[in-house]
Amino acid sequence: MAQSAQVSLEELVARHTPGTSLEQPFYTDPAIFERELDTIVRSQWLFVEHVSSLPGKGDYVLYDIAGESIIVVRGRDGEIRAFFNVCRHRGSRICLAPRGNVRTLTCPYHAWVFDLEGKLIHAARMADDFDPGDWPLHACRVRIWEGMIFINLADADDEIADFDQIEAAFERYAKSYRLADTKIIHQATYPTDANWKLAVENFRECYHCAPAHPEYTMVNAYVNDGEREPEKRAALVSDWVEEWEAKGVAARDLRQWGDVMDLAQPYGVFRQPIREGSWTLSQDGQPVAPLMGDLKDWDKGETLLIVGPLFYIYLANDHAALFRFTPVTEKHSEVVVTWLVRADAREGRDYDTDKVIWMWDVTTIEDTKIINDNQLGVNSRRYTPGRYSEREYGTRSFIAWYIARMGGKTVIPTRPNVGP
Ligand code: FES
Ligand SMILES: [Fe+2]
Structure with missing residues (x-):
């Protein structure tokens, strides 16, 4: 706390070192939290x-x-x-x-x-x-x-994020999943004793997946293959993208985070195949619900749609998981996950809720623990900002955008076209 009392927000923003986590007051100071609500949250959809x-x-x-x-x-x-x-x-x-x-x-x-x-x-x-x-x-x-x-929540004369642009960009990816014609099969709240940015920073990188998420890592081939055999993984992904784009399925990433650093609400779409032999994000890779919407075929891929820092949609071919992050206080946040399957699917016959929710539930419970522990360490007098790894590019771009917004600047991309 001592740090925040002596240094203004303007100075903290100005002296931020790109490519590192934030200084302590950003994660602990109630006055900065209030400013974030005005500068960031109130302009967002x-x-x-x-x-x-x-x-x-x-x-x-x-x-x-x-x-x-x-x-x-x-x-x-x-x-x-x-x-x-x-x-x-x-x-x-x-x-x-x-x-x-x-x-x-x-x-x-x-x-x-x-x-x-x-x-x-x-x-x-x-x-x-x-x-x-x-x-x-x-x-x-x-x-x-x-x-x-x-x-x-914006007032009439406030800056307001442009949702038309997001909607237009997402249409190609989301339309055939017909998310309007789905039903909620489960909703869970994960109270988190940490600043909302620690929760978002964690969600935006998978550097922690192998050490912290054995289940997620087992399901998602990119965690280990991307690390051990990056070229092989890249070739596999590009073959998959080519195959499905040729069939008229949107498989290519919409890597626009770097391009939208100046927007009130950045967005992006990321797609990739799950794992050879896996149909969906389930424990054994087998389908857990009927194909969503108008999908004709299983592309066996996953889709992440990013709607600003506080909302994420994860699509598999047979279900969706919606992640809502809510800043509550400077040291408390709430994560709500909502699982959807097609509206006409029947429990017991077409899906089993436990199987649908398994991966994201177990993963979010683990995330809550690591995020809480992150906050405890950040509270220490010995905490200083640390450098992001190459695999934390999504977190780095989120923090670059955050600093740009809090500093009232428009564009400071650390690198263009960065992933989740
Ligand atoms: S009726 Fe609502 S405050 Fe009086
Ligand atoms: Fe995680």
């Missing part, structure tokens, strides 16, 4: 939930992030809307339970009643000159892409 968890009129879910509580609710007209969970009377929270079904949004304090479109429809004993039409709930921007609900 933030994933909340999959639409299938709000099937009925009046179904709602809350998402608490960046000091706000947002109500995402399906209206009487079937539309999904988002509102700040702040009563227009004297500001009380309106919805208290994290999810539920409501006919109206009724404040528990003095019982002002808002409809599901946010309109104030009842306020008792107000003066004659009071017009309820002047007091709707504050709407929050909401966007639904392939069944995934995103919100954006």
Whole structure:
């Protein structure tokens, strides 16, 4: 803590050495955490939930992030809307339970009643000159892409990330998986006692996979083969890319992280074959659910779609895993993983939930432990920033982007076209 008291954020940003982890205050200082919420989190499109968890009129879910509580609710007209969970009377929270079904949004304090479109429809004993039409709930921007609900907390005149660009770039990769026509088979929360950047830094590299993730390493050939026989692995991947691109399947990476360093919300897509003889990301490599969406064939590959630093979609041919990272405090984060299979698949007949979730569940439990231990070490007076290895290029580019954003600069790529 001593470090943060003496040095300004501007100075910390200016003296950051590219290619190293951050100085201690970035991981421990509540004032820097607050600045990050303003500079980074409030301009991002933030994933909340999959639409299938709000099937009925009046179904709602809350998402608490960046000091706000947002109500995402399906209206009487079937539309999904988002509102700040702040009563227009004297500001009380309106919805208290994290999810539920409501006919109206009724404040528990003095019982002002808002409809599901946010309109104030009842306020008792107000003066004659009071017009309820002047007091709707504050709407929050909401966007639904392939069944995934995103919100954006930015004010009207704030910079806002361009989701159209992301959507256009992802279409080729995601469309045939028809993520809107899926259902949630499992959702797990992994509370993490660490700064959100330590969680993201960990997620963006696989330098730690061999030592920390025996299961993930067994499933994903690239972890060891990429290390032991990089040329052989590169040739195998490029043959696979050629084969599937020729069949009209998007198999080539969208290596745009370097190109989008100046954006409020960077994005990218990475594809690769899983392992010879493996059909999906399962313990024995065998399929664990029916083919997703309109897929005609098993390309036996995996896809990572990156939507800014806080949301990642991992696709296998037969299931998807959605990773939502939420900064909670400077030393606490929350990771929520949601598993999807096609909507018409039936448990027991078409899939077994335990088999679908196995790899990412065991891997995320392991990640939580290593991230927590990372924070404990970073808290030490002896911690100083360390150098990233060549295999931590994704982490390095995330930190370069972070420093650029926090410094108000536009572009500082450490190297163009870097992977996950
Ligand atoms: S604060 Fe909501 S009704 Fe008074
Ligand atoms: Fe990991």
